[in-house]
Structures are given as C-alpha cells and as structure tokens.
Amino acid sequence: MMSNVTLRVNGATHTLDIDPSTRLLYVLRNDLGLRGPRFGCGLGQCGACTVIIDGVAMRSCVTTASRVSGEITTLEGLARDGTLDPVQQAWIDEQVPQCGFCQNGQIMTAKALLDRNPNPTDAEIREAMDRALCRCMTYYRVQAAIRRVARGAPADAPANASTTVPQTAPSTITMPAAAPNTTPAAATGTSPTAARAIPEEVAK
Ligand code: FES
C-alpha cells in the first residue's frame, strides 16, 4: 500500500507517494535522482550506500525510508556554493579513488567521523572506517585523506599528487563518457554538468 512519506534531504523537503517499507537507498536513487549512494551488497555490509542522518553515517540499503525523521545528507549535499567539502577536496588531493564504486561510502563515513572528531588518531580512523569495504584496496589513501583534513592542509597544496586524475584511472562511477578526465565524480555528488569540473569519484 502506498502512502505519503516526507523526507528532508540535503536541505530540501520531499513528500513522496511510496510503499513505506521501501529502503531509503531506492528512494534516494530512483525517486530523487541522487546517485551518490551506491547499491553494493544491499545487506548493510559493504557501506557503498552510506548517507549521513543527523550526523551519523547510516546504511541506506537497510534503512526504511518511512522511519527516517532526521536530516539526510548525501554525497550531493556536501559541496557548498560550488566549493567542495574539505573531505571531498582531500580525496582529490590524495587521489584516493580507483574504480570508485565504494567511494561514496568512504567519503560519507569519513565526513561523519571528522564532523564528530576533527582530529582523529590513526586508530580512531581505522575503527571508524573498518566497515567501509573497498575491493580496490584504497584504504591507505583513504587514511591519508582523512589525516589531510584533520591537519587542515590547504586544499590547493597536495602532498603527493596533482588534482588531475591520471589517464589510467577508471571513471566508472559518474563521469559521463564524453567528460574530460580531470575530476573524480565519486567524491562530489554534483550534477553531471558540474561533475565535469570536479573529480569524478569525489563528486558522483
Ligand atoms: S549496499 Fe548498503 S551496505 Fe552494502
């Protein structure tokens, strides 16, 4: 049976006529067109679908949409007025993504961590991130990016990489086929147009 469900997402209120048992991930992707959160396992185990609800990283694939009353933030909601969140920028500066599929979960989990603990220890980083799985083994660069945000390094002063995605880096997540290979979209959650100006794995 369908019913009206109201969700607050990235600062906007949406009332949707949906089956109230629908998982939040499907509402975000299919009804609201927010493709930052990814479907990985669908079982709450991999983290690809992570969103932030009232400051807490949550797995949207196992969250019932009608039970969410708080403010939902997706990858698309991190940037402000065209400026990437420091976490997204650090992902670019450290060249974190490989295939990019898991990176929404990595970024959103890291964002929630840094918002509640701006200067985490390495042990705290590992503990917070240990359930955000990456088959490409980007864990070391994930940790480096989180450290970069924690120490407040200037976004325009990459430690060991340029902000240009290497030509060999896959852009499977959100980069349109014709888009220049200059910015990861898995880290930003922007529209396809905006994603051309922002790295793909950081923007979605
Ligand atoms: S898709 Fe949600 S945890 Fe894997």
Ligand code: FES
């Ligand atoms: S699964 Fe993490 S970058 Fe490929």
